[in-house]
Amino acid sequence: xxxxxxxxxxxxxxxxxxxxxxxxxxxxxxxxxxxxxxxxxxxxxxxxxxxxxxxxxxxxxxxxxxxxxxxxxxxxxxxxxx
Numbered sequence: 001x002x003x004x005x006x007x008x009x010x011x012x013x014x015x016x017x018x019x020x021x022x023x024x025x026x027x028x029x030x031x032x033x034x035x036x037x038x039x040x041x042x043x044x045x046x047x048x049x050x051x052x053x054x055x056x057x058x059x060x061x062x063x064x065x066x067x068x069x070x071x072x073x074x075x076x077x078x079x080x081x082x
Contacts, residue, residue, distance in 0.1 A: 010030070011029055011030060011031055011075055011079070012029065012030040012058075012060075012061025012062065012075065013027055013028070013029060013030075013058045013061055013062070013063075013064060013075050013078075014028045014029065014030055014058075014061075015028045015058075016028070016056055016058070016064060018039070018050060018053045018054060019050075021036055023038060023039060023040070024036050024037060024038050024039060025037060025039050025045070025053075027064075027075070027078045029075070030061065035078045035079060035081070037078055037081040038081075039053075041081055042073065042077075044069055044071055045066070045069075045073075048066060048068060048069065052066060052067070052068050053066070055067045055068070059072060061075075062074060062075055063075070064078075
């Protein structure tokens with residue numbers, strides 16, 4: 001899988017929070033940044049219940065995936081919303 005670098009720094013997702021910001025998700029990155037984006041920008045994620053959203057996993061630091069959904073979301077998708 002492709003590794004994403006920005007200004008020569010490898011950017012990875014460390015954790016995702018769906019609870020702190022109502023209607024939004026916070027993506028915590030390896031370089032210390034937090035990307036906060038509306039869940040509505042990702043309709044397939046919005047369709048998931050909060051319990052299903054919390055059952056996420058991060059693949060190689062680069063992709064967000066969910067047990068109940070076949071699609072994987074690359075970290076670059078979230079960086080584009082910031």
